[in-house]
Amino acid sequence: MTEIRVLDESQYRDHHTLFRGTLHHAAAPDEVWEHARNSYEPGRSHAAFDGAEIVGTVQSFGSSLVLPGGAVVPHAAVSRVGVRADHTRRGVLSSMMRAQFDALDEPAATLRASEGVIYGRFGYGVATRGRTVRVDRRRAAVPGEATGRVRLVDRDTAGKLLPELHDSVGMKRPGAIGRWTGWWELNLFGNIKPDDNLVSAVHSGPDGDDGFVVYKVDHGDKERVLKVYDLCAASPAAWADLWRYLIGIDLVDEVEAWLRPLDEPLEWLFTDPRAVKVTEFEDETWLRLIDVPFMLAQRTYADGDPVVVGVTDRLIPVNTGSYLITPDGASRTDQAPDVELSVDLLGALYLGDTTFRQLVTANRATGSNPAAADRLFAVSEVPWCGTYF
Numbered sequence: 001m002t003e004i005r006v007l008d009e010s011q012y013r014d015h016h017t018l019f020r021g022t023l024h025h026a027a028a029p030d031e032v033w034e035h036a037r038n039s040y041e042p043g044r045s046h047a048a049f050d051g052a053e054i055v056g057t058v059q060s061f062g063s064s065l066v067l068p069g070g071a072v073v074p075h076a077a078v079s080r081v082g083v084r085a086d087h088t089r090r091g092v093l094s095s096m097m098r099a100q101f102d103a104l105d106e107p108a109a110t111l112r113a114s115e116g117v118i119y120g121r122f123g124y125g126v127a128t129r130g131r132t133v134r135v136d137r138r139r140a141a142v143p144g145e146a147t148g149r150v151r152l153v154d155r156d157t158a159g160k161l162l163p164e165l166h167d168s169v170g171m172k173r174p175g176a177i178g179r180w181t182g183w184w185e186l187n188l189f190g191n192i193k194p195d196d197n198l199v200s201a202v203h204s205g206p207d208g209d210d211g212f213v214v215y216k217v218d219h220g221d222k223e224r225v226l227k228v229y230d231l232c233a234a235s236p237a238a239w240a241d242l243w244r245y246l247i248g249i250d251l252v253d254e255v256e257a258w259l260r261p262l263d264e265p266l267e268w269l270f271t272d273p274r275a276v277k278v279t280e281f282e283d284e285t286w287l288r289l290i291d292v293p294f295m296l297a298q299r300t301y302a303d304g305d306p307v308v309v310g311v312t313d314r315l316i317p318v319n320t321g322s323y324l325i326t327p328d329g330a331s332r333t334d335q336a337p338d339v340e341l342s343v344d345l346l347g348a349l350y351l352g353d354t355t356f357r358q359l360v361t362a363n364r365a366t367g368s369n370p371a372a373a374d375r376l377f378a379v380s381e382v383p384w385c386g387t388y389f
């Protein structure tokens, strides 16, 4: 019989070690733990205990989420989900998920999934996706002249500048999330091996700093690949300059950017569209609407006839019901639903990545006129997060 408890500071390292073990990694060495410990926030780490032993972990970080229309709501970034191999498939994760939902104050949670079959049952749906691109540096050229300047900054300067820039530049697109202090510490300092040459560069335009990129060059046997981990820009001009800078770096064969927005117009940026190869499409954000009425009321809707959406939520039954959606907003209603679906699929639709029509076609939702709902839920920009955790 396992028991789920909230951990205190003295137990965080055991939590971290257990989780790493479930991903087949050894315990973090002291120098990594020094950074990882700061990502633990009070009251946000649960563990499953079998007697005195920890056999499962979940955690969350306090964050925020950008919605269609620009509202920013509090959001829990759920991570470090793991169950020890000798305790899996006995309901440990299910118990931890329930305990976590009960404890969270935020109206929504997101996570990154190790496997596609785990989280739908807990009400999470794929809400953003990304594509990995490889750019052949010798074929890529950006027409025109740079309008701003790119400068390299050292790690300490990056630690101060990049979080400010992400807050001002990176929190625009629906699906973007606020980065917590521990995220920066782990990603700029903690997860970096001593011989990793992680480089940060900042772009300044006419009004000052307005974008940044973080990358590293991998020396393969045959080719040198510059890997872009993070690229944020306030304007098309800053974005073009950052790419112009990347493809201008010497002793690099290809530039690879992982999990970029599906609508990033790189093929239109370079004179030769075939300089860009898409090597992978992946799900990025899994979104769980915890407070459905609140979340439906917070995003905006496009023009269209009113539609009633029927939602079922097995784990948080108070969300189950019908919601009237109009161009002016959303509210509970007693009217019969026009389209019906479960809460994980509402999560998948919520930011605009997928459509009612697709879900009805795939027999995941029901309704005779999904196009009417799609008109209301339509968004002008493909949602994307850009923050891996």
Ligand SMILES: CC(C)(COP(=O)(O)OP(=O)(O)OC[C@H]1O[C@@H](n2cnc3c(N)ncnc32)[C@H](O)[C@@H]1OP(=O)(O)O)[C@@H](O)C(=O)NCCC(=O)NCCS
Binding pocket: 022, 023, 081, 082, 083, 084, 087, 088, 089, 090, 091, 092, 093, 094, 095, 112, 113, 114, 115, 117, 118, 121
């Ligand atoms: C994924 C993981 C946390 C699941 O924990 P668990 O305690 O075995 O999950 P539960 O027993 O509560 O499973 C609940 C349901 O999900 C199913 N399920 C859970 N994980 C699954 C998986 N990886 N593949 C297929 N089905 C899975 C179970 O079969 C069960 O189905 P049922 O309700 O029909 O019986 C655990 O397998 C694990 O730690 N995996 C390695 C680390 C990892 O991938 N972590 C997730 C990081 S995002």
